[in-house]
Amino acid sequence: MPYIEMKNVFFKYPNGFEALQDLSLDIDKGEKVAIIGQNGAGKTTMVKLINGLLKPTEGDIRINGKNTREYTTAKIAHWVSYVFQNPDDQIFHNDVISEISFGPKNFKMDDDKIEQNVKAAAELCGIEKFLEENPYDLPLATRKFITIASIIAMDTDVIILDEPTAGQDKKGIECLAQVIDHLRGKGKTVITITHDMEFVVNNFDRTVVMAQKQKAADGPTREIFWQEDVLQKARLKQPYISSLSLKLGLGGNNLTIGDFIAGLEQRRHS
Amino acid sequence: MDIVEVRDLTYKYPTSSDQVLRGVSLRVKKGEFCSIIGPNGAGKTTLCNAIRGLVPHFYKGDMQGEVLINGQSTMDVSLADLALSVGFVFQNPFTQISGIAKTVFGELAFGLENLGVEPDEIRRRVSRMLEVAKLQDLAERSPFEISGGQQQRVALASIIIMEPEILVIDEPTSQLDPQSTEEIFEIIQLMKMQGKTIILVEHKIDLVAQYSDHVVLIEDGSIVMDGSTDEILSDPAVLQHGTSLPQFALLGIEMRKRGYRLDKIPITEAQAVEQIGGYFTEKAVD
Numbered sequence: 001m002p003y004i005e006m007k008n009v010f011f012k013y014p015n016g017f018e019a020l021q022d023l024s025l026d027i028d029k030g031e032k033v034a035i036i037g038q039n040g041a042g043k044t045t046m047v048k049l050i051n052g053l054l055k056p057t058e059g060d061i062r063i064n065g066k067n068t069r070e071y072t073t074a075k076i077a078h079w080v081s082y083v084f085q086n087p088d089d090q091i092f093h094n095d096v097i098s099e100i101s102f103g104p105k106n107f108k109m110d111d112d113k114i115e116q117n118v119k120a121a122a123e124l125c126g127i128e129k130f131l132e133e134n135p136y137d138l139p140l141a142t143r144k145f146i147t148i149a150s151i152i153a154m155d156t157d158v159i160i161l162d163e164p165t166a167g168q169d170k171k172g173i174e175c176l177a178q179v180i181d182h183l184r185g186k187g188k189t190v191i192t193i194t195h196d197m198e199f200v201v202n203n204f205d206r207t208v209v210m211a212q213k214q215k216a217a218d219g220p221t222r223e224i225f226w227q228e229d230v231l232q233k234a235r236l237k238q239p240y241i242s243s244l245s246l247k248l249g250l251g252g253n254n255l256t257i258g259d260f261i262a263g264l265e266q267r268r269h270s
Numbered sequence: 271m272d273i274v275e276v277r278d279l280t281y282k283y284p285t286s287s288d289q290v291l292r293g294v295s296l297r298v299k300k301g302e303f304c305s306i307i308g309p310n311g312a313g314k315t316t317l318c319n320a321i322r323g324l325v326p327h328f329y330k331g332d333m334q335g336e337v338l339i340n341g342q343s344t345m346d347v348s349l350a351d352l353a354l355s356v357g358f359v360f361q362n363p364f365t366q367i368s369g370i371a372k373t374v375f376g377e378l379a380f381g382l383e384n385l386g387v388e389p390d391e392i393r394r395r396v397s398r399m400l401e402v403a404k405l406q407d408l409a410e411r412s413p414f415e416i417s418g419g420q421q422q423r424v425a426l427a428s429i430i431i432m433e434p435e436i437l438v439i440d441e442p443t444s445q446l447d448p449q450s451t452e453e454i455f456e457i458i459q460l461m462k463m464q465g466k467t468i469i470l471v472e473h474k475i476d477l478v479a480q481y482s483d484h485v486v487l488i489e490d491g492s493i494v495m496d497g498s499t500d501e502i503l504s505d506p507a508v509l510q511h512g513t514s515l516p517q518f519a520l521l522g523i524e525m526r527k528r529g530y531r532l533d534k535i536p537i538t539e540a541q542a543v544e545q546i547g548g549y550f551t552e553k554a555v556d
Contacts, residue, residue, distance in 0.1 A: 038447045039419040141310045167444040169309045169473060170514040195447050198517060235449045240476055240517035244542050248550050257521045261528065264549060 001065060002026035003189060004050060004080075004158065009059035011045055019045040021213045023059075027191065029157065032184050034200040034221065035193045037210030037234050043193045044085060046210065047160045050191070052076030063158070078107065081151040085162040085193075087135075087143035096122075096138075096146055097131040103154035114153075121152040124182055126175050141167050148179065158189040165196040177203055197239045201225065201255040209234045226253045272338075273436060273467050274298040274321055279335035281316065281325055290316045292491040293335070298484065300435075303458075303468040305478045305499070308488040309512035314471045315361065317488065318438045320344070321469060323352040339436070354385075357434035361441045361471075363421035366428070367413045374416070374424055375400070375409045381432045395431055403427040403457060418445045426457060436467045443474060455481055479503045479516040479537040487511055504535035518542040 004027040011020040020042045027033055035043050048054045049061055052073040061068045063079050081103070084090040093099040100121060104114040122128040125145040130138055135146050144164060151159055164176050173196075180203055183190050194200060200207060200221060207224045209217040211234035217224055224230065225238050238246065245254040250263045276296040282289045291313050298304045306314045319325040323344040326333040337344045339355055360366040371377040378396045387395070400406045403423050408416055413424055422442055429437065439458065443451040455477050462468055472478050478485065478499070485502040487495035489511045495502050502508065504519050515523075515537075522535035522545065530549065536542035 038449060039417055039445075139310050163445070167310070167441065167473065169512060170509075171309060171512050173514070195451075197448065235447075237448055240539065241521065244518065244521075244539055244546075247539070247543055248547060250550070257517070257524055260521060261524060264525075264530075265528075267549075 003029040003064055005060075005062040006046075006049070007060050007062075009049060009056045009061060011049060011054060012057045019213060020049070023215050025208065025215065025218065027158075027189060029189055030184070030187045031206060032180060032190045032204050033192070034204035034207045035191065035210060036195070036197070036200060036207060036236060037216070038236075041210040041234070042213045043210050044162055047082060047162060047191060047193065050158070051080040051082040051160060053082065077103075077154070077156070079156055080158040080160065081154050081156040082160045083144075083147050083151050083162060083164065085166075087140065087147045090147045090150070091135045091143060094134055095131070096127065096133055096135055099135060099146055100131075100150045100153050103150055107154060117153040117155060118149075121149040124152060124179055125149040126171075141169065141172050144168070145172070145175070148176075152179070152183070156188075158191065159183055161190070161192045163193050163195065165194045165199050173199060197225070197237070201239050201242075209236070211235075222253050222255055225255055271300050272297040273300040273340055274469070275338040275341075276317070276320065277336050277338070279317075279320060279333070279337065281320065281331060281333045283316075283329055283331045286331075288491075290491055291320070294488075294491070294493055295335075296486060296493060296496065298467060298469060300467055301462070301465050302484050303462045303470070303482045304484040304486060305482040306469065306471045306486050306488060307473070307475065307478060307508075307513050308494075312488045312512075313491045314488055315440055318358070318440050318469065318471060321436075321438055322356050322358040323347065323349050324358075353434070354432075355434055356436045356438060357429040357432060359426050359429050359437070359439040359442055361444070363418065363425040366425040367421065368428075369414075372412060373410050374405055374413055377413045377424055378405075378428050378431050381428060385432065399427050399431045402460065403430075404453065419447065419450045422446060423450075423454065423457075426454065430457070430461060434466075436469065437461060438469045440471045441473065442470075443472065443477075451477065475503070475514050476516045476518075479519070487513055489513075500534075500537060503537045522546075 006023055006025045009023045012018045037043050049056060052068045055069055068076055091099055100118045101114055104117050122131060125148050127145050127149060135143050180190050204221055207221040209230055216234050217230040225242050239255055241257055241260050242255055245260060252263045254260050254263055276294055279291050279294040280289055281291040308314055320337050327349045368380050371380050375396055378399055379392050382392045400409055405423060408420060426442055443454050458468055459481055482499045485499045486493055494511050503516055506523050508515050518536045522532055526532055532545045536545045
């Protein structure tokens, strides 16, 4: 049984706007999955359904066998946690340490465990020196890491990140890659929405493509970025290195600089 | 001629304990597309604020040195007059959108109305701008009931329409998907072709490489690299300053490390095809 099971899910917002149509998707425990697609394709709606912030209009979602319709969002949050796209929709404490401690406290963890989780999450996210500061005195990109640390400290099985790469600099992107690796190492399922295709190819083996409210493709990242019809439908482009490989006629479905050089070496020796 | 000249600028916000800019000097030529890159918190937005005159007119604080727009110090010009020559597109479209206009059409007309442009002329310019920014379908919608990406386009269009000589644009694509990002760059490129001077803050380094003429790297309040786009974005030293390089440059640097001979490090796809394409016919390896 997959850990997350979405079966023929439809979702309509209360104002009648249909945001998601007939989505079926299984995700196993410990998987790293990237979700890509244009603004408005249904990506955020889909992940809010997974953590129970939204309940399907039709179809069913099961987390570890439990139908999200039958559980409150507060209950589902023990299994699946979600980092909002806009950190300012999430942050509501006056100092960073209270913000990160909020989730673990709510889960009634004991004080030692809270302190330990908060410290570890803050260090992982590179924000340990800001613990006493007001989140709103820190830049947006740092506020994003505060929200990520808040979620990591809750120690749930599934962690969903909504556009963590937006506005990040080189150090921020590298830190995110480390965070995701660390979570994967602990057996967590990590689902990430992003517009950064280089981040996808460098960090995710599996990619789900959303287009016009539906799932347009789901598969190994290497295959997805070489399916021209899918990319066209979702109005996405190949990663820069893939596009160059295509132009130069270097075969092998390359995605990364490492792939490209390996392909070049192979050509040289043949 | 240098349309923007920053001379030895040092600045501290009233609430900050440290200087945010330290001895920054910069020259931007008329008609140039200049990109400002560097880590978050380096002072990129503050430099934009200084060029627009918001530093120190609006933010106050301690400023030493000066900023000249068309040879005139921003200290000697009011913010309102500066707005005629320097258009500023904020990082967050919510900050930008007036909150007064009920429709996207009205939002685009707002600036021109304040400049006292004739109604017929306003209608003509708004219609043209809606087309350029691909906003026709949204003309009658409220600026607050459209997506974040659409708002970023409206914010940009509402400044461009006033036709300032200089456009200062702070991270216009941070929330956008790849296609919308390219559309924003195409609009900016169009402005450059009309002779406008562009100063852009942007992390998407592959697009910076493709579109800009001049690149300035700021780290910790100081300019640490300043030169042509080709020169700066092919230099591995950029990586030491908390900033990434284009994928094609990273590829070129890695190839050189492995003994492939490249005449220069490519920074765009076209350059990469030219530099690396040779290995797909025949070329010696060191």
